Amino acid sequence: MRICPWPRTLSAIISAGMLALTPFSAAAQHPKHPLRIDDVLDTVDVDRATLSPDGALVAAVVPRPARDGEVFGRTAYEIDPSRNDVWLITRATGARRNLTRGGADAAGFWCATWSPDGSRLAMLSTQPEGREPRGGNNVHLYIWDRKRDSTQRLSGGAVMTHTRYGSPMYSLDLRGGAGGGAMPHECRSSDEQAPFLWLDDHRLLVLNLPDGQTSALIDQYRRPFDHSAATGAALRAGAVPTVSAMGSGDARVPRDEKANRAILRVIDAATGRATTIADLPTYPFQGALSLVVSPDKHQIAILATIGVIAPKRGERVPHHDDAWQVEKRLGFVDLAQNMPVRWTALPPDAHYPLELLEWAPDSSRIALRARAGFEDKNAALFVASADSARIAPVGGSLMVGSADAGPLPHDFAALWVNDRDLMVQARPSANARNDWWLLGEGSAPVNLTADMAEPPAAFRRGGDGRYVAVSGTGMVALDPSAARLSALPGVALPAGASIVWPEPGAPPSSHFLFASSVNGERVFDLVSLAGGALPARVTLPPRGQLLDFGQDVLLWLEPSPAGVFLRETSLVSAQRRELLAIDTHLADVDWGATMAIAYRAGDGSPLAGEVILPPGYRKDRRYPVIVWVYGGYVSHGLDRSYWLNPYMPGIYNLQLYAAQGYVVLIPSMPLVRDAATNDPYMQLSNGVLPAIDRLIELGIADGDRIGVMGQSFGGYSVYSLITQTTRFKAAAALAGVTDLAQTHLQFDPSARGYPGIEHEKSNNWSIIEAANGLAVPPYEDPARYWRNSPIAYVDRVQTPLLLVHGEFDMRGAMTQADTFFYALYRQGKTARLLRYWGESHSLAQSPANVRNIVGEIIAWFDRYLAGSGNAKARDGKD
Numbered sequence: 051m052r053i054c055p056w057p058r059t060l061s062a063i064i065s066a067g068m069l070a071l072t073p074f075s076a077a078a079q080h081p082k083h084p085l086r087i088d089d090v091l092d093t094v095d096v097d098r099a100t101l102s103p104d105g106a107l108v109a110a111v112v113p114r115p116a117r118d119g120e121v122f123g124r125t126a127y128e129i130d131p132s133r134n135d136v137w138l139i140t141r142a143t144g145a146r147r148n149l150t151r152g153g154a155d156a157a158g159f160w161c162a163t164w165s166p167d168g169s170r171l172a173m174l175s176t177q178p179e180g181r182e183p184r185g186g187n188n189v190h191l192y193i194w195d196r197k198r199d200s201t202q203r204l205s206g207g208a209v210m211t212h213t214r215y216g217s218p219m220y221s222l223d224l225r226g227g228a229g230g231g232a233m234p235h236e237c238r239s240s241d242e243q244a245p246f247l248w249l250d251d252h253r254l255l256v257l258n259l260p261d262g263q264t265s266a267l268i269d270q271y272r273r274p275f276d277h278s279a280a281t282g283a284a285l286r287a288g289a290v291p292t293v294s295a296m297g298s299g300d301a302r303v304p305r306d307e308k309a310n311r312a313i314l315r316v317i318d319a320a321t322g323r324a325t326t327i328a329d330l331p332t333y334p335f336q337g338a339l340s341l342v343v344s345p346d347k348h349q350i351a352i353l354a355t356i357g358v359i360a361p362k363r364g365e366r367v368p369h370h371d372d373a374w375q376v377e378k379r380l381g382f383v384d385l386a387q388n389m390p391v392r393w394t395a396l397p398p399d400a401h402y403p404l405e406l407l408e409w410a411p412d413s414s415r416i417a418l419r420a421r422a423g424f425e426d427k428n429a430a431l432f433v434a435s436a437d438s439a440r441i442a443p444v445g446g447s448l449m450v451g452s453a454d455a456g457p458l459p460h461d462f463a464a465l466w467v468n469d470r471d472l473m474v475q476a477r478p479s480a481n482a483r484n485d486w487w488l489l490g491e492g493s494a495p496v497n498l499t500a501d502m503a504e505p506p507a508a509f510r511r512g513g514d515g516r517y518v519a520v521s522g523t524g525m526v527a528l529d530p531s532a533a534r535l536s537a538l539p540g541v542a543l544p545a546g547a548s549i550v551w552p553e554p555g556a557p558p559s560s561h562f563l564f565a566s567s568v569n570g571e572r573v574f575d576l577v578s579l580a581g582g583a584l585p586a587r588v589t590l591p592p593r594g595q596l597l598d599f600g601q602d603v604l605l606w607l608e609p610s611p612a613g614v615f616l617r618e619t620s621l622v623s624a625q626r627r628e629l630l631a632i633d634t635h636l637a638d639v640d641w642g643a644t645m646a647i648a649y650r651a652g653d654g655s656p657l658a659g660e661v662i663l664p665p666g667y668r669k670d671r672r673y674p675v676i677v678w679v680y681g682g683y684v685s686h687g688l689d690r691s692y693w694l695n696p697y698m699p700g701i702y703n704l705q706l707y708a709a710q711g712y713v714v715l716i717p718s719m720p721l722v723r724d725a726a727t728n729d730p731y732m733q734l735s736n737g738v739l740p741a742i743d744r745l746i747e748l749g750i751a752d753g754d755r756i757g758v759m760g761q762s763f764g765g766y767s768v769y770s771l772i773t774q775t776t777r778f779k780a781a782a783a784l785a786g787v788t789d790l791a792q793t794h795l796q797f798d799p800s801a802r803g804y805p806g807i808e809h810e811k812s813n814n815w816s817i818i819e820a821a822n823g824l825a826v827p828p829y830e831d832p833a834r835y836w837r838n839s840p841i842a843y844v845d846r847v848q849t850p851l852l853l854v855h856g857e858f859d860m861r862g863a864m865t866q867a868d869t870f871f872y873a874l875y876r877q878g879k880t881a882r883l884l885r886y887w888g889e890s891h892s893l894a895q896s897p898a899n900v901r902n903i904v905g906e907i908i909a910w911f912d913r914y915l916a917g918s919g920n921a922k923a924r925d926g927k928d
Contacts, residue, residue, distance in 0.1 A: 082640040084665045084709030087904050091116040091897055093633055093697060095128060097160055097238040099597045099616065101605060103168040108139040108598075108605065108629065110616075111160050114153055116897040121156045121185030124268055126894040128699035129214045129241065132158035132176045132185065132267065136194075139629055141618070146630070149194060150201065152177060156185040159192065161237035161244050166228040167251040169196050170319050174211070174237065174245075176268070179203060189265035191246060191256055193319045206315050206324040210245040210257040210332070210339075211267040214238065216860060216891060217813055219334050220266045223406075225555075226343030227255060232408055232555030243338075249347055249385075252320040257330075257339070258313040266334070270800075271890065274858065277803035294802075296809045298361075303806035305357055310334055314341070314350075316385065328383045328391050331356045334804065335811050337376035340406050343385075344413035349436055351416045352381045352391065353406045358810050359424055368427045370820035372813070373404045380418070382436045394439040398422055400432045407464045408555065417464040417472060419450055431464055431474055431489070445489045448476040465509055467517060467530045473498070473509065488533050496533045510549050512579050513560030520547055520564070525579075541577060544568060551599055563599060563621075570689070572596075574604060576621045588619045592689045611696045612637040636696065640665040642708035644694055646687070649744035651720075652736040658685040659741040660694055661750070662704055662714040664923075671923035673713040674755035674915040675745060677778075678704055679771065680764035681734050684718045691716070700900040701784070701893060701907070702761070710908050711922040712757075712915075713750055717741035719767070723823030730822055731838040734770045739777060752924055754779070755915040758849075759907065761785050762861060762891065763821075769840035769870065772849040780914035782852040782907050785891050787862040788844075788870040791828035791835040794818045796865075800858040800890075814861060844873040850880040852910040854903060856889030882910065 094113040101108055114120065114133045124130055136159045139146040150159040150173075157177040164171055171194040176186030188208040194201045212222040223234045227247040235244040245257040259265065264272070281292050297303045314327040330352065332339050337355030344350070355376045368374055380403055381393040396403065400420035407417040414436060419429040428449040434441045450464070464474040471490045477483060485505050488496040499505040506519030506526065517528040518538065523545055525538040544566035551563035564575045572590040588604050590596070598605040602622055608615045613634035619626045642662045651657050664673065678693060688694060693704055693716045704714045719737040721730055738758075745751040757780040760768045765786015772781050787793045794815045801811035818824055828835040836842050851874065855867035864885055871883040884906060889895050893903055916922065 082638055085639050085641065085703070085705045086709070087706065087901055089635065089639060090698075090700060090703050090706065091127075091900065092635060093699075095697065095699075097131065097134060097242075098162070098236075099605060099607075100162065100164065101598050101600050101603070102164050103166060105600045105603065106141060107168075108141060109149075109162040109164065109171055110137045110139060110630075111135075111162050112137050116900075119153075119156065122897065123271055123888065123895050125213065125271070126215050126699070126890065126892040127897060127900065128894065129238075130158070131160035131174070131214075131237070131242070132156075134158045134160040136160075136162045136171070136173055141629070144629065150175070150177075158186075161242075161246075163235070163244070163246075163248065165248050165251050165319070169251065170194065171196070172246060172248065172254060172319070174209065175203075177203070187264070187268065189267055191254070191317070195319075204254075204256075204317050204319065204324070205322050206256055206258045206317050207261065207313075208259045208263065208265050210259060210312050211265040212237075212243045212245070213266045213270050214241045217335070218242075219270055220332060221336075221338035222257070223338040223340040224255065224257075225341070225406075226345070226409070227347070230345070230555050230557055231553055233553055247343070249316065249343070252318055254317050254319060255341070255343065255350075256315050256317050256324075257341075258315050258324075260311055260313060271858065271888075271895065273804075274800050274802045275888075294805065294808060296806060302360055306805055307331065309805055312339065314383070325387045327385060327387070327389070328352075330354055330391070331379065333357050333376065335807070336372040336813065337378065338373075342406050342409065342416065344409050344416075344436070345411060346413040347385065348413065349382055349384050351406055351409070351434070351436070352379075352383060353403060353418070354379045354381070357807070359402070362424075366425055367816075368421075368425050370816040374402075375816075378403050380434060380441075382439065392439055394434060394441060396420075397441055399430070399443060400441050402426075403432075404429055408466055410466045410469050412469045414469070417444070417466070417474075428480060431472070431476070433472075444472060445474065445476060445487065445495050448474075448478060448487060448489075448495060449480065450474055450476045465517060467528060471530055473517065473528060473530075475505070486535075488528075488530065498528070498533070498535050508549060508554070510552055510554070510556075510562065511558040512562075513558050514579075515558055518562075518579065520549060523547070538579065541579070543575065543577070544573060547575070550574065550596065561601070565596075574621075588621065588624060609633075609697060611639070611641050633697075639705075640709075641696065642705055642714075643667065644688055644691075646685070647741070647744055647748065649740050651718075651740055655720075657718040657720070657737055657741070658687070659718060659744070660685050660688060660691050660716040661745070662694070662708040662716075663750075664708045664711050664713060667713075668923065669749070671925055672752040673711070673750060673923045674911070675713045675715050675742070675751045675757065676707050676911060677715045677717065677738065677742065677756065677758045678764070679717065679719060679734075679738060679758055679760040679767040680762075681719050681730060681767040681770075682721045682723070682763065683716070684720050685716065699894060701903050706904060707908065707911075710912075712911065713745070715741060715745055715751075721823070723821065728823040728825070729834070729838055730824075731770050731840070734767050735774055738771060739775065742777065755922075757781060757911045757915055759784070759911075761893070766840070772851065773840050773843035773846045776848045778849045780852075780911055781849045782854065782910055783867070783870075784854040784903075785856065785859055785861065785893060787866045788839060788841040789866060790818055790822070790824070790839045791832065793862045793866065794828050794835070796863050798860050799863050800860065812860070817861070841870055841873065844870060845877065847874060847879060850910075850914050851882075852906065853881060853883045854886070854893065854906070855884070856886045856891060856893055856895075858889065859891045861891045882906075 092115040097111040099110040116127045135150045159175045161174045175192045178186045191204045213219040222243045224247045235247045237244045310332040312330045316325045333355040340353040342351045381391040383391045399422045403420040409416045415433045421429045431444045431450045475484045485499045509517040509519045512518045525541045526535040547564040547566040550565045552559045574588040595607045604619045616630040645661045647659045717738050746753045758778045759782035761784035765783040768783040798812040801808040853867040855864045874881040
């Protein structure tokens with residue numbers, strides 16, 4: 051699935067090294083034009099915006115547009131941090147400047163993170179130095195010194211990077227340090243986690259790479275090309291074999307302990323001195339390297355993923371989440387130079403650890419989740435001692451975490467209420483409700499929320515040290531000595547309120563920030579646990595996004611079709627102030643209007659569809675329609691639509707097709723994926739064809755000129771639909787799969803140069819079994835896989851088909867399109883196959899490719915749905 055939500059942080063335009071700050075009123079005076087691909091490529095999504103500890107500055111990480119002169123091909127263009135710069139905004143005056151100015155060297159700066167005292171700003175960068183090539187060939191840690199106003203690279207070598215988009219590589223999870231906190235330090239929310247954190251005002255904990263290794267940001271897509279070049283050289287020389295070996299069962303290739311390593315260092319930003327702490331194993335494909343700093347900052351708990359758990363005959367994967375499929379090693383290390391890691395011998399009942407939770411306040415022990423056997427579907431709570439490395443179960447037979455697996459959200463983590471007792475969400479049996487339990491040494495677990503209609507979602511530590519939570523429209527606090535929850539007097543909250551601040555694991559606070567929804571708007575209330583609600587109430591529009599908050603201010607973002615506006619609102623006076631108006635070139639765009647349609651699916655159930663009308667739409671005309679399909683998508687209203695986002699990148703911005711005179715229809719396509727005999731192929735038309743009929747009935751669509759397109763599972767949806775119906779006059783399938791059995795069993799096409807583990811890079815088997823609902827591998831139910839594979843029905847296709855696929859598509863090899871095309875070719879049917887060499891599943895590695903694909907799609911539909919521009923519309927007729 052394409053991962054590209056509404057921008058979580060700023061969006062901006064940088065032109066000639068300057069941040070575009072044209073006010074909306076000025077931009078709106080220009081003549082409007084339908085959306086163009088240049089408008090889309092010039093629209094950017096800033097990674098983050100954070101307030102300095104003193105509240106005086108905002109550090110905003112802002113990409114440069116995808117224009118000539120940049121370096122591409124490292125990841126999907128719209129989320130590539132190697133085109134980012136760090137901007138500083140002075141809140142008092144509104145002054146702003148580009149701190150890093152990486153455009154001259156095609157360098158990126160990102161992950162800007164303030165030191166606790168605000169005197170320094172740490173960041174990652176591809177900035178080349180010395181004889182390094184333009185755009186850089188690795189990622190290093192840089193520091194801006196606020197007093198000296200200077201930026202420099204720190205020693206220690208290249209750093210690990212957690213890649214973005216899809217299945218991340220070299221996943222990281224660094225927690226604790228100067229900020230405390232139970233949440234991983236992030237570079238970009240929900241997309242990239244950081245390889246460093248601040249220990250204090252001048253020391254950083256950093257994950258470096260051994261000499262000669264390359265950060266994953268650059269290596270992920272470059273490695274296949276480097277490996278291919280090395281292969282060519284070896285073949286010419288004829289001296290060494292060009293084989294790569296993998297094995298299974300008794301023939302499994304032993305793990306290369308030296309292949310994937312990280313060097314844990316403490317680097318002093320004041321002196322540049324780097325102290326090596328430990329050499330750690332890593333694993334590139336699944337799981338995470340977790341490092342949690344103890345509260346006293348004297349030691350670190352380590353949970354290192356070292357590889358996948360080798361399949362054994364007859365064993366079933368309990369859950370399809372990555373953490374349940376990998377082998378991990380638990381250890382502790384002191385924050386002192388070259389101290390050995392104290393690796394822990396795992397007891398039988400905790401043989402497979404899943405994740406680290408929180409340290410005890412006295413830094414003596416850490417909580418973790420683990421299970422005994424590979425096939426166990428439930429996990430229990432354990433406590434590991436840092437000194438003795440002893441691991442002991444806590445809570446008896448209680449099951450910790452949700453029944454559907456997945457990582458335990460840090461909001462729900464085991465909470466130490468003192469040095470001995472824990473509070474945790476758990477359930478006594480697989481089908482029971484998750485409640486909050488108090489677990490004490492030598493005492494039976496106590497269910498704290500058994501009498502509540504709904505247990506609280508999360509607890510935070512208040513200023514008096516007690517844990518508090520939202521319950522209904524009030525709050526409750528834990529009294530550990532009495533083992534019960536009691537209501538807090540004088541606190542009244544809107545229905546559905548949740549705690550936004552303080553964050554999990556943050557220092558105790560007497561003031562809490564709550565978020566709720568009132569009449570479709572996001573409302574934030576600042577509440578004192580001592581005195582109830584404070585006067586300020588901050589309201590954000592439905593698309594408003596909270597970026598950061600301090601003691602007296604919210605920093606937030608409002609994306610709109612006219613631009614993106616960065617604003618701050620006082621938590622004392624509720625006064626709003628605009629800091630930036632950016633992406634204002636979009637105010638010149640003549641956007642197609644959007645509308646919702648109600649209709650009934652083929653089985654009679656009510657559904658909703660979304661429609662984009664072309665600019666200049668006339669009610670007296672009928673228009674050709676492009677139906678954008680994605681099996682499983684269900685519309686929940688225009689304001690919550692995933693696909694109507696005007697900031698969607700590249701080929702996924704559906705306004706591009708409306709701008710060419712097409713009506714774009716996005717139908718709901720609900721799928722039942724958990725049935726014992728689930729058949730997704732047969733369900734796909736249920737929500738699509740009735741939506742088309744409804745659009746014709748409304749007098750909008752020309753029923754003789756309907757096309758269909760989709761990407762990823764949407765590509766599969768296109769292949770499936772055109773083998774079931776001749777309703778469409780043209781179709782475009784992008785990055786779709788046609789043979790589910792082959793996709794389940796194929797290697798990731800980019801899996802070259804990972805000795806002994808190339809076959810472990812793909813997790814499509816997991817996606818097909820879980821997300822597609824087929825539950826079992828193809829060799830256990832080959833008939834089911836075949837009947838749900840479009841290639842089985844390729845002889846039924848009558849629709850002219852455009853097939854688009856990338857060479858390094860992780861979700862399905864290029865052969866998925868090749869075979870479908872060749873079958874059409876052998877039948878003499880109309881099809882055009884576009885094979886994009888070096889491209890990924892997102893089809894966004896290169897702006898040139900993005901432009902070309904959009905042009906090809908529009909040309910294809912113009913050819914078969916007739917006409918150009920608004921001349922495509924015909925006078926309406928019954």
